[in-house]
Amino acid sequence: MLGSLRVWLGREELDLGPPARRAVLGLLVLAGGEATSQQDLVDALWGERPPRSAVNVLQTHVKHLRRLLEPDRPSRSGSEILPHVGGGYALRWDAVDVDLPHVRGLIAEANDALRDGETGRAAALFGEALRRWRGKPLADLPVLATHPKVVSLVAEHRSLLARYGDAMLAIGAAEEVLTELVEAAADQPLDEPAQARLIRAYHGAGQRATAFRLYQEVRERLVEELGVEPGPELLAAHAALLDDGGPLPAANPRPAVRVPRQLPAEPPGFTGRAIELSLLDELVPEQRDSGGSVAIAAITGTAGAGKTALAVRWAHRMKDRFPDGQFYANLRGHSPGPPATALEVLTRFLSALEIPAERLPADTETASALYRTLMTDRKALVLLDNVDGVEQVRPLLPAGPGCLVLVTARDRMAGLVALHGARRLTLDMLDPGEALELLARILGPERIQAEREAAAEVAGLCAYLPLALRIAAANLADNPGSGIEDYAIELRKGNLLAALTVPGDEQIAVRTAFDLSYAALPAETRRLFRLLSLVPGNDIGVEAVEILTGTSRAGAMLDALAGAHLVEQHAPGRYHFHDLLRRYAADRLESRESPAERESARRRLREWYLRAVDHAAKQSYPHMFRTPLSVPDGPLPAVVKENASEWLETELANVVAVAEDTARTGPRPVAWLLADALRGYFWMSLRQVEWRAAAGAALAAAEEDGDLRARASARFSLADLNFRQGRYRAAVRHYTGALVLARRAGWVEAQAAVLGNLGCAYWQSGRLPAAAARFSRGLELSRRVGRPAGEAVALGNLGLVHWEMGDLPRAAGHYVQALRRYRRIGSRYGEAINLSNLGQVQHARGRTAEAAGLLTRALSLHREAGNRAGEAETLGRLAAVYADLGRIPEALDHARDGLRLARETGEPRGEGEALIALAGVHQRAGHRPDALRRYRQALALLRETGDRYPEIDALIGLATATGDVGQARHALALAERAGYRALRDRAAAAVDSILRG
Template sequence: MDFQLLGPVGATAGRRRVDLGPPRQRCVLAVLLVEAGSAVPTEQLIDRLWEQHPPREARSTLYSYVTRIRAVLQSSGAAAEGVALVRRAGGYLLDVPPEQVDLNRFRRLVKDGRAAGGERAGSLLRRALALWKADALTGVPGMWAERTRAQLEDERVMAYLAYADNRVDGGRYEELLPGLRALAASHPFDERLTARLMTVLERCGRQAEALHLYERVRTQLAEQLGVDPGPELRRRHLELLSSAPVPAPMVLVPRQLPRQLPRQLPMAPTGFQGRARELAELNRAAGTDGLIVALVGPGGVGKTSLALHWAHRSLDRFPDGQLYANLRGFSPAGEHLPASTVLRDFLEALGVEPSAIPPGGDARAALYRSLIAGRRMLVVLDDVRDAAEVTPLLPGSLTCTVVLTSRHRLAGLAVAYGTSVVSLDVLSPGEARTLLSRRIGAARVETEARTVTSLLEYCGGLPLALGVLASRATAHPEFPLSMLAEELEEESDRLDALDAGDAGVRAVFASSYRALSPIAARAFGLLGCAPGPSIGLPAIAALLGLPIPRARTVVRMLEAAHLVQQHAPARYRMHDLVRLYAMEVAGRDVPADAREAALRRLVGFYLRGAYAAGRLLYPHRVDIEPAACGDGVVPPPMGTAGQALAWCDTEYVGVLAAFRLAAAHTWDDAAWRLAWALDAYCLRRAHLADLVEIWTVATRAVDRLGEPLPRAAARWRLGLSRAIFGERDGVLGLLRTAVALFARAGAAGCQAQVHQSIGLVMSRWKEHEPALHHARRALAMSRTLGNVNGEANALNSMAWCLSQLRRYDLALPHAERALWLFRGGDDPDGEAAALDSMGYIVHQMGRYREAIGYYTSAIRKRRMIGNVGQEPDSLVRIGDSYAALGESCHARAAWRRALALYRRQHRVSEAEQVQARFDGARPPWRPPRPSARHGPSRAAPPASC
């Protein structure tokens, strides 16, 4: 079976054309073929099919397309040829041998053609171009198809340009003219094609026609785009006018230039891997006259390797020679090479007698620029520290290309000379594995695959670390890689395991650290101590004890040195190995009391922010303490529940890390207050496992403090969180202890809330009579205290318990009263809970369409406030109501969404109950009639926590 993308999307089985169905179905197949061998997520398929406005039934429609494609493949005998469309990790994967897709064959032939030479190269490229029958993805609608079609068309043009160059080099001009004319006509603004056509016309003796073509294209560019032709096209025009290449300007030199042009590039790196994006950027930029490009990135990321690899691949672009200098800007030994010394070396390489080299730096720079003016040369300046040291080494000619490598961004060069900047990051996991495989052998990597995965994680994609690791592995090929993994497993030993003297990871980081100013060096050490994988600018300001504007200036110094990375606006992170070195620096150069003070400020910042957010998310919860400690740190500004939720979403990992840090240092007061502040958010976002961990740790902290209110609060929230997470052992003991401790402390409002929680827990356990008793106690206490929100919660809990006891006539008025109170008190969480209760009650009374209305309102309200913890409960119930009406499509869609949310929240029991609906184990679409025989539901109560 053969698949076609380079023309109308299609497939053939033998000589028979296979019917692939309507355009959108062909689009699904096209996406899977372009991504063949990789799983495409369902959401991505939907986006590519419908772009901005997918229909409500998008998933079911996509499923039907996939089902039909499977049927087509099965009927065509594709399985016998190794073709299969399978479900993978939330998406679909088309497993097809590469040679059965014309796009893959095209790319392989082009790659082989570029690597070959002479007639064989022309033959391979011609075969590749012959695979194109029309525009790629013909007949497939949508923006994705348009974007992909444009990308593939560019590949086609590049292949044709390579083919044209091959034919021109072989002197076979005439055969190119028809195809090249047609392609240039269909791409009127592609100056590469115009330049090639001008060359072919001139070689065929049609110089006047070539000049006329140039004038026509120049006029089109000016009239339609308002631009002039680019450097390549202008140069071709000048060459045609002079009937020969334009000569270089005459230059007076102290003596005749040597016949042997300077070839100073060091050896190309062996085993180079990846960097496709960066190489493509260099290739694009190299076509611009007067190019200066800076490869920037942290130490050890492979900037020099990339520069040399690209330079050796591009030697034909620089026929007049290549100059190279390592300026040692970050040399561990501090052997900085001044520009005047580099200029002396360059002048000697260009043929200037040593005795004729001027003594002054400005005179040397002037002579250097004169000697290389008009020549097509490459200048590689490695390990540059700042813009000032490299400025004298820049050519004055627009024909030269300069490639710089630096750990700094060299912003001054970009401003003054329009330098193009290519930023290098670590290798992707796939690139890192391939690199290690080439260095130590594919068999060894496959044999110890799991160990290799651990090693790659420890190296974090840093090429230098991978190189050191490979060197150690190849030094003892008979040793198992697990020995290396054991060394790298402990963070405290990791930098030692990756040590290689001046070329090791620690030495490279140290050279960057030595170049920092004192305030930036201190910030670097403290940031290494900060918990969490990333940190925002306000938190950095708290950590450093600086105003935000000053902290921004300092962190920009670290970012410019590539010691931190701004991966999102005003958020920063460190590579894991850089962080380990920063922690070493902090332990050595920052006093212990200064480190502790900085971390306490950071914990205080997170505490104030989380406390303020918790008050906005659940303003009606009885609070333990009116204010949270924060060591004078100003909390982040937030005025609405939406802003609070957004702040928590961004900072949650950092706040959780700060809690663990406080607990590890036994800063017990801060630890338990952070737990209290995090509680509301964790419930709303269903971080239930984290919540159990938080309160387990916080309970130990409050026991050390010995204060009654914190001890009561910790036991209350630990018991409730464990129950919600699905545990039972010890839960009631914790909650009853909390009631007793609150009673002893005189906190009646908290007592009422714990009774409410006990009722919720017992209802989840199907003990509805005791649950109703606790809900009544909570109601009585809340009314005595005048707590309207507590009264509403208790009424809703009673409504739920009564519905479980089949007393619907009493349950519904309680729920309606609760809804009225919640709305009057502006409590959207409570509103959603009451609406959910009312939906459940009227469902049991047989009023299914009315129940759907209540559930829909509850779901809308919960989505509005971001309450993903209880949204799936309502989705399950609305699915049951749809099923009771016989609307199975809507029912299954609701259950499917609920199942996904339960699994994402690791709620195994609830997920199994929903899965049973699909499997038919307990089909809710056959609901019991609303009679006395109708037993209680297995659903969890909707009451607010």
């Protein structure tokens, strides 16, 4: 109930059917075992105007629910789970297992612990109860959102979070609960206890200045919106701040973080716009340290006017005035494919603000609220380029008065001006003097001076638009023997003809300049220019253009186009279009190339990407299961043969664009084949935005075609994405769906692969027997179909389970068997993982020198394969080995490097384990404060993710470092409950050691 409504029968999740049927079951569960009349159910579902057939529909829903919940019930017999009671229905709580009573039981136990003075135990129990909430109660049933019992559950969750926060603050763990309290306060801006609790948390975490600022903000909000002064809880929190004594820290109290610096390179040869730059300069002094609102400027104007160039130029001039970061996003308002969504941009911005992957919200509203909270005290610049409309921008506006938002758009952004106080700067053409200056930069001042009148006429005929002027100048530069007067005559003719045919078209001048430049190109180069409009992404490399056009001379022709300013070379060997030029090229393509020729070019490019991704997958992650891919033989990119990871990194945006394009326009199988082949790369690199886009395109295409294997593949990819983000419940849901589809399709290899990853989800959640059962079943299926890669994965996973169960010899045996298979199939990635795992086991078995050798070899292979998460994990393990060997400086270096890498990858469990490794080295070195700080950071992070094994590991370390026998006993109880025998033994040893003093 605590999240979307989900039901299992045994181990299989049930598909409950349509929302109304799910709502009926939700209402009956909410009744707590009591009968609910048919009329009450009808009222809840349909309100004041139910259909005439409402009762019949309700009875049909109940009948279907009974069949789902009791598939073996004899016909005509009474239901034991959902009986008819007194003119209504009841769900017998004694016949089913509901999550809500378990949570309430934990809360009751925690309340008893509080009464007994065991605050630490209470905090742990409250935290355990919170982890069982998967989201808003019955989140998938909006029809019940306002039902009194659902509203009551929401209030119950807020109360639980408050009790957890109070308990954590009472035991001095303010830093560990800060994130939860920030989100709770953002969700309840006028709730005084929630705001007071956050003030106390900031105070307890040593962020006194932030606590003072928050108090002032809350007081102003209460006075402005409610007309009241702060109540006793806020006043008490404020008084505690004042009683703390000492001056407020002058520096920003936030911990040191990476400062985002996302601006594109400055535009070369920028000319003019002095007035516009000075107008933008006036915005900066308006920024204040507190009070006021975010400043917004919107640069609007016609295509080709140089909006982006002006914005980027100004942003670089002013970046030092925004020390907390410069954020940039191209919202693709007029680019090929769909515009960027606000959630896509928020995900990137929140990642840049160091929000861990598993905490990235899945909906725009929540992501926007978190973004605003994090930006409140920052002085940052946000540049939103190529905006399609106001709705794209609103969720991306920060709240802090120290921030400035700069928007570029063709739209006038009237809503942004009216509702958000934006200052609009409408960018017109260059003035005549600036236009001549731009021409002189390209052609040289002497040539302009010699034919000044003709140059002025060219500038006027180009409508003083920077894009048209650059193209005209490039055309003249390529023909130094031709006079500017002659070019003006040609340009004049073109403008006259266009004006006669398309009166009032504001882009006539630009298109005329395009026409002249295009006509001056050799025929082969014109054809290449036309075909470039077929590229789905925003840029393209030389090799891909050779495939698209079927010529080996693409590099020289692209250089010619760049010289004519018809394409832009934005990186070595990489080119992109201005969107006006893309549209112009598409028009030329439509008129000159037949549909068959256009499709032939698109097919060549698709097949090239399919071949390349297939080759990269075979080279980089051959052990990972994927859909068999059949594509005609043909050329491969040179780089992919030498360094597949490098090629994937460079071409990823284009490959995803091809997947999205084919999901919309066909052929649809390309979308899911590309997404499936990329799954292994996404798993290693954690490129979440691109992963979500590719998997979403694959699922849309697969469901449109109804292909069972394709649907299973797409669900598998979405499951892996959720798994890597630490969202294990969502991962299990998708894995289960993929498994059902694979069984329906009779696809045994896929079943084995999904079972393996499903087992990993259970393993990460601490359900070791369930994990072992799925790994063993996956191993059996892989052996049946003769797939050694599947065997290798299953054996390695079984090693992990036996490691956590404390059976070290058996774990080592599984790792050795897995290593043999990985080496047989040539998977360096799999070999590295199992070498590292074997090294960890041998270290635990006291074979320290052997462990050092295994881990050193694993580290080298991880670096070779580009697996940064594996590298981070191995660095931490090697640090522990070096600490045992007495090599403390090396151990600290390795542990710090591992933590840095883990944070960069954004994998929460990896970061938690890296923190534990660093804390352990500090403890061995006698650095007790550093060890305590790192253990507490690890514990806070891992409690959020639900990764039980490392969480208990961190708790044992913290208990040992503090000498807290209560914490050690709590760790022992958790380890026993989860079946972690190795941790149980460690926790028991910690209890004995602390008691002995």
